[in-house]
Amino acid sequence: MAPSLSDYKTGVHNDWCPGCGDFGILNAIQMSLAEMGVARHEAAIFSGIGCSGKTAHFVNVTGIHTLHGRVLPFAQGAALANPNMRIVAVGGDGDGLGIGAGHFVAAGRRNVNMAYIIFDNGVYGLTKGQASPTLKLGTKTKSLPSPNVNYNVNPVGLAVTSGFTFVARAYSYDVRQLKDIIKAAIAHEGLAFVDVLSPCPTYNDINTRDWYAGGGTGGGDGAERHSRIYRLEDEGYDPVVHFAGAGELNEKLGQALSRSLEWGERIPTGVFYHNETVTPYDGRIRDQIRNYAENPPALQAIESGGRATTDVSPMLDELAA
């Protein structure tokens, strides 16, 4: 029997604040797995630490709630040891772009086959609203005693320049688009990144649901209020790199970067960059380990009746006196 949406929900009490944007992301993840028909035992959610990190306990597939900033190493280790698993890593913007920023860049370079979703709320939710790396310079949320003194990280731009091969942005209140993007991210061959704008009503009173919906855009000059969010695809934007080689690649990188800088009046969502001409890490491994895909580390036979079966004699012969 094909699994239904409810199969992907645990009964674990969800303690997020009412109105938290993260609910939309959680729903979209569960819907994606259900629609893709991913068997529960073939998927695992890895999460970091933060409000967002609890997601692993709410999705009814194996859930590994790791440490603050470390979700990517844990998830990549699992994905590499058993590439048959569908691995989805999730975490906060502080988790992935503050304490875990080094792993973010390194993961891009590796391009391991998995998806990574950042719950981007501009604050450190779980520690009570300190500025996160994505909060804009000079912004003063109600949780901050004074305006943010740091420039912001550009998650999409950083992903694109670090080697991620699928880079998208979505909005947690547009669950349908979000779900489609997450499905595409999971299906992607290589490392996919989704930056999900997710309002934190408790601490971030600047980038609120109303703000994204157009709050403040009307102004006093009679202009109509309009949603700040638009879809790249609606403008005929083509994120796909079709050919290996520098020409098209640079063009697509450049357009993704320049769109990633748009903010304020117009905030793009959708797929910024999609490049399957780059060999994923497991493909690179196959150059050294020919049967890696068929016999990955986690599934190898290493003993028989309690006796080691690996033949080390070639190594010992090399050392014979």
Next chain:
Amino acid sequence: MAGRVDVSWLVGGPQGSGVESAAGIFSGACASMGYHVFGKREFYSNIKGEHSYFVVRASSGEVRSNVSGADIMVAYDTETMLRHHADVRGGTIIYDSGMQKAMISDVATMDRDYAARLGAELAGAGRPEGVEGAVAAARGAGTAVHAVSFRAILSSLAEEAGNPRLRGMTRMFNVIGASLSMAALGIPEEATRAAIRRAFAAKPEVARLNEMAASRAYSAARSEVGRARATLAPRGGPREGTMLAQGYHGTAIGKIAAGCRFQSYYPITPASDESVYLESHVELGVAGSRPGSTLVVQCEDEISAIGMAIGSSIAGARSSTCTSGPGFSLMAECLGWAGINEVPLVITLYQRSGPATGLPTRHGQDDLLFAVHAGHGEFPRIVYASGDVEESFYDTARCFNYADVYQVPVIHMMDKYLASTILTCRRFEASRVSIDRGRLLTRRAGEGYRRFALGGDGISERARLGVEGAEFWCTGDEHDEAGHITEDPVVRAEMMRKRLSREGLALRAIPDAEQATLYGSGEIAIVSWGSTKGPILDALEEVRAGGGPEMRFVQVKMLHPFPASYVAHLLEGATTIVDVESNYTGQLGALFARSMGREPDHYILKYTGRAMTSTELAGALRRVAGGTAGRREVLTYGA
């Protein structure tokens, strides 16, 4: 030790000049002749130019350590001559005559403090502060000193080969030096040439040139050096089943045999050699199965390295990381995560001298207490130490079994001394490696699988990723049986007991023989751990041979949980307890005192970054036996 041949050979030169290959050639030739070999390398944290040296001991009997001093030295650079001439009291020195006029002040690489001490010493004896002074000092100490023109050997080689460019091939000074000394020791030219062929097996042309150089050096040695005072006469050929191994081979090949299939690491001396070895042997033959492989991932830092290894272990692969002190410091938080989530993991910890970057390429055993305590909070772990390279092969396999059976992180303590030794040892026997994966679940569980189910002996079934019906949760937060977050005080208490009872369980179930080893007998008992084993065993022989008392030695292998009652049993009847270790504070002594309720009577310690020699250790033990030892005996030998 009458009738025993025992020769210590020293070669030094700038880093990058082939000191290591020279030592490899010497060791290879000795091993092929049937000698036991033990050598260690000393080097700076530098790639090119700083002083490095190798001391290799070749003996007709078993050798497990270096002695103080050397019987023969070959110096093809000034710094080696200046630094080590005094190590060769009464032996033989061969040096390149090209350096004759060099002064201490010409050696830019020498530590200033060292240069000042050396200068003062030579000047104090009224000798020139340079090579000539060193030569005079050596001769004064009864050493035979031979100046040989290495350039002239190159010239004759160039002539023979009809290639004038070879005249400038100073890169071959290492092989020329080694060959001169080997000729002087009476090692047959063919043994040297065979060792050269083997050392350069991947580059036949280089091998051929070096063989020719060796041949020229042999003839130069015949006319200009003659026989050294010590000799290594031909023996019956290589001993059956003997290997010439480097320090990291034990853990590296041990991991392969033990079925470790995932290793993540971030480069650091002296740990990365192991990972690089694994990287160069990824595809593996497996009896009764398709080929296997080790996936080695070079990470962005050590946090990632341990994080990946944990992820891979959760996926079901035997997984490991290998690091040194600075990297292990970064791993502490993840170590605790592995602890609270009962993840099997082996961390091979090649210690060096800290703190911080400390002496980055020098030896130390300063991380014992850190390994025992690393990470916040309380969680079970096993800390296990190997005493030598051969042990480390079998111990590596044990560590993986402990990790799987008790579902705990295991820290396998190694160190720089072990890592940078070259030695003959018995061929590792893979047939002796058993594999016990504990309660690993690889097939469908019944209904209601709970990863952290309470009850029984506290060890619950551990599903790997991908097992239908055995989905599970892990979290660094306290969790319930399913793995979901809880802050319930009752569950918390039960989970703490579940996890921490593991240590008592391990202590009871792991055979005594794996926890500690007793050598010898006597009222004076040494307690120690790790790589001091070799120097201690050799020192005990030396003390006895010199008419001193028989002593016993308890090598503690499992350091946490501490096998207090078994160690107490091994120490029955001992009146004096001597703690021996390469650190300042006596860390095993602290564990010992805490677990045994009694402090060691003496501490023999060394923290210069250089491993103990059996000679200096024997000296300290004689003082203990003679009642003249202080509470702390601090050793300092070695440049």
